[in-house]
Every structure is written in C-alpha cells, then in structure tokens.
Amino acid sequence: MNGKCLCGLTRFKLNIPRIRAYQCHCSLCRMQSGTASNLGTIVDAKDFEWLSGIHHIKSWVKDTGFTADFCTNCGSPVPNKLRGLDFYWVPVGAMDASAQVEVVAHLCTNSKVNWVPIPLITTRYGDLPNIAEFIKKLNTF
Numbered sequence: 563m564n565g566k567c568l569c570g571l572t573r574f575k576l577n578i579p580r581i582r583a584y585q586c587h588c589s590l591c592r593m594q595s596g597t598a599s600n601l602g603t604i605v606d607a608k609d610f611e612w613l614s615g616i617h618h619i620k621s622w623v624k625d626t627g628f629t630a631d632f633c634t635n636c637g638s639p640v641p642n643k644l645r646g647l648d649f650y651w652v653p654v655g656a657m658d659a660s661a662q663v664e665v666v667a668h669l670c671t672n673s674k675v676n677w678v679p680i681p682l683i684t685t686r687y688g689d690l691p692n693i694a695e696f697i698k699k700l701n702t703f
C-alpha cells in the first residue's frame with residue numbers, strides 16, 4: 563500500500579497486509595498533527611520503501627529526541643526512521659484511502675484534551691508504553 567504527502571512530492575510504500583495504528587494524545591503529537599491526537603504506526607524498515615521525494619524532507623528534532631519530519635513543499639508530516647531502531651514511524655493519514663487500518667491503542671491518555679472521547683474497547687496507555695513491546699504489538703498481524 564502506498565502513501566504520500568499533501569503535494570505528492572514525497573511518496574512511500576509499505577509492504578504489510580494492513581495497518582495496526584495508534585493515536586497518541588501527548589501535547590507534542592497534538593501540535594505536530596494539528597488535532598486532538600495523531601494517528602500513526604511503526605513498521606519494520608524491511609517493509610518500508612521511499613518511492614520519491616526524500617530530498618524534499620526536513621527534520622525537526624526536539625532536545626528530548628522527539629522528531630517531526632515534514633515535506634518542505636507542503637508541510638505535511640512524513641515518515642521518519644526511529645533513532646537507533648530499524649523501524650519507521652508512519653503518519654497513517656498519509657496512506658491511500660484503500661489502506662486497511664485498525665486503531666489498536668491510544669497513548670498518553672493522561673494528556674488527552676477533554677473534548678475528544680476514546681472508545682472504551684480500545685487499549686489505553688496513560689503515558690508512553692515500552693517501545694519494544696509496543697512495536698511488537700503493532701506488528702502482530
């Protein structure tokens with residue numbers, strides 16, 4: 563399945579059958595996405611492929627390590643490789659509409675704004691989960 567930024571200069575491909583996504587409600591993800599939470603997933607680097615536009619990407623890194631990569635032409639969030647891990651973070655809203663997506667967890671719900679509800683049936687984490695265990699959860703198809 564393919565994804566792209568708003569202007570289409572940056573394009574990428576995921577070689578996975580469907581997406582197990584999460585929504586993070588922390589203040590950084592809210593500001594980066596411009597809404598109540600982001601919608602992301604983390605895929606194995608072997609299942610991720612840039613198709614075009616990698617030289618249009620700029621990276622903003624906070625001193626804590628939080629990274630926001632974006633297309634310099636349209637400003638859309640684009641995938642970024644996790645520091646020290648062979649995995650890519652992927653903004654799920656950038657995927658083609660035909661992508662099969664299931665939201666399996668909500669993160670940082672302690673930071674959630676009060677104007678958005680979370681479905682009761684979804685797994686919640688008050689803060690950030692253990693990253694290794696969480697990546698495994700997202701990649702269990």
Ligand SMILES: [Zn+2]
Nearest residue numbers: 567569633636
């Ligand atoms: Zn763009």
Ligand SMILES: [Zn+2]
Nearest residue numbers: 586587588591
């Ligand atoms: Zn977050």
